[in-house]
Amino acid sequence: MISVAFLSTPGLMDPLEPLLRRELPGLTCASWPEEASREAELAVCWKPQAGALAAMPNLKLIHSIAAGVDNILADPSVPDRPVCRIVDPDISVAMTEFVLWSTLYFHRDFDRVIDNARTGAWHRYAQRAPQDTRVGILGLGTLGTDAARRLVDLGFSVSAWSRSAKTADGIRTFSGAAALDAFLGEVDILVSLLPLTPSTLGLLNAERLSRLPKGAALVLCSRGEHLIADDLVALLRTGHLRGAVLDVFEREPLPADHPLWREPGVLVTPHMAAIASWMVIAQQIAENVRRLKRGEPLLNAVDRARGY
Ligand code: NAP
Numbered sequence: 001m002i003s004v005a006f007l008s009t010p011g012l013m014d015p016l017e018p019l020l021r022r023e024l025p026g027l028t029c030a031s032w033p034e035e036a037s038r039e040a041e042l043a044v045c046w047k048p049q050a051g052a053l054a055a056m057p058n059l060k061l062i063h064s065i066a067a068g069v070d071n072i073l074a075d076p077s078v079p080d081r082p083v084c085r086i087v088d089p090d091i092s093v094a095m096t097e098f099v100l101w102s103t104l105y106f107h108r109d110f111d112r113v114i115d116n117a118r119t120g121a122w123h124r125y126a127q128r129a130p131q132d133t134r135v136g137i138l139g140l141g142t143l144g145t146d147a148a149r150r151l152v153d154l155g156f157s158v159s160a161w162s163r164s165a166k167t168a169d170g171i172r173t174f175s176g177a178a179a180l181d182a183f184l185g186e187v188d189i190l191v192s193l194l195p196l197t198p199s200t201l202g203l204l205n206a207e208r209l210s211r212l213p214k215g216a217a218l219v220l221c222s223r224g225e226h227l228i229a230d231d232l233v234a235l236l237r238t239g240h241l242r243g244a245v246l247d248v249f250e251r252e253p254l255p256a257d258h259p260l261w262r263e264p265g266v267l268v269t270p271h272m273a274a275i276a277s278w279m280v281i282a283q284q285i286a287e288n289v290r291r292l293k294r295g296e297p298l299l300n301a302v303d304r305a306r307g308y
Pocket of ligand 1: 067068069091095138139140141142143144161162163164165176177193194195196197199200221222223247248271272273274275308
């Protein structure tokens with residue numbers, strides 16, 4: 001028998017509980033801050049309250065319900081236990097669809113045409129070949145690699161930036177902080193697929209975004225905290241940047257009166273790029289519980305020192 005505590009905003013994980021019970025017969029469940037949740041061995045989290053995990057002395061495994069673990073590791077008091085994330089081919093497919101759509105949105109001038117349609121302006125833009133559009137991906141991990149490969153298949157000129165050096169067929173690779181400016185200097189559409197860590201927090205600021213060539217666009221599908229939104233808006237207003245598709249925000253849901261909704265050139269989407277199904281989440285958590293019991297290596301455990 002194992003006991004689980006759900007740590008999230010109230011009600012968010014309601015669909016998960018029956019699925020997890022089916023996977024793990026005899027499971028006892030509680031939601032933080034119920035008294036019983038303090039005794040749990042497994043914590044299933046989305047933005048747990050600071051200090052909550054440290055107040056659970058029997059904890060053996062901390063599981064994110066998402067691909068990212070920044071929502072957990074943001075709390076410095078998180079105890080030294082394995083932290084796992086969800087990695088699922090369907091998430092990669094969904095993210096790649098989102099990146100392909102966003103790339104085509106700028107590459108085929110849909111941003112301009114949709115704008116022109118508001119005033120009935122019939123204007124055709126010169127058609128470009130995909131190899132003439134340079135797509136740069138920040139982060140060549142699970143999601144970045146899948147998106148980059150599909151963009152290469154479509155004929156785009158693709159480059160990518162990662163922490164460690166990598167080689168990938170058809171992709172120009174850059175690595176490390178020293179190579180970031182060179183990478184940014186040759187990108188028409190910048191796609192962020194980085195994890196949020198202390199070294200990537202606020203990375204997309206005025207200095208970095210100014211390194212992009214004039215007329216470049218941003219696609220942010222990583223975390224809102226990667227971007228200094230005011231710096232983006234300033235560069236859009238000077239005309240240095242062409243536009244942005246923003247899927248993630250420091251504060252979610254983005255309030256209805258937030259100026260980004262109405263900023264010309266910005267398209268806001270509601271953190272929809274890639275969402276794991278509750279079934280997959282339940283299956284992966286259950287598999288890790290079984291592995292934990294058998295003393296086997298866990299799936300998709302993150303490196304606490306790296307932060308992802
Ligand atoms: P991942 O497999 O861990 O890959 C992360 C990549 O980022 C790796 O290539 C890593 O470099 C690179 N990286 C990390 N820190 C870096 C640094 N300081 N400098 C340069 N490169 C760095 O992560 P993933 O599964 O692809 O997911 C990426 C992120 O996407 C998640 O953390 C999450 O925030 C976001 N996400 C968003 C949605 C959405 O719906 N919007 C959905 C799912 C995920 P190395 O290869 O050298 O380690």
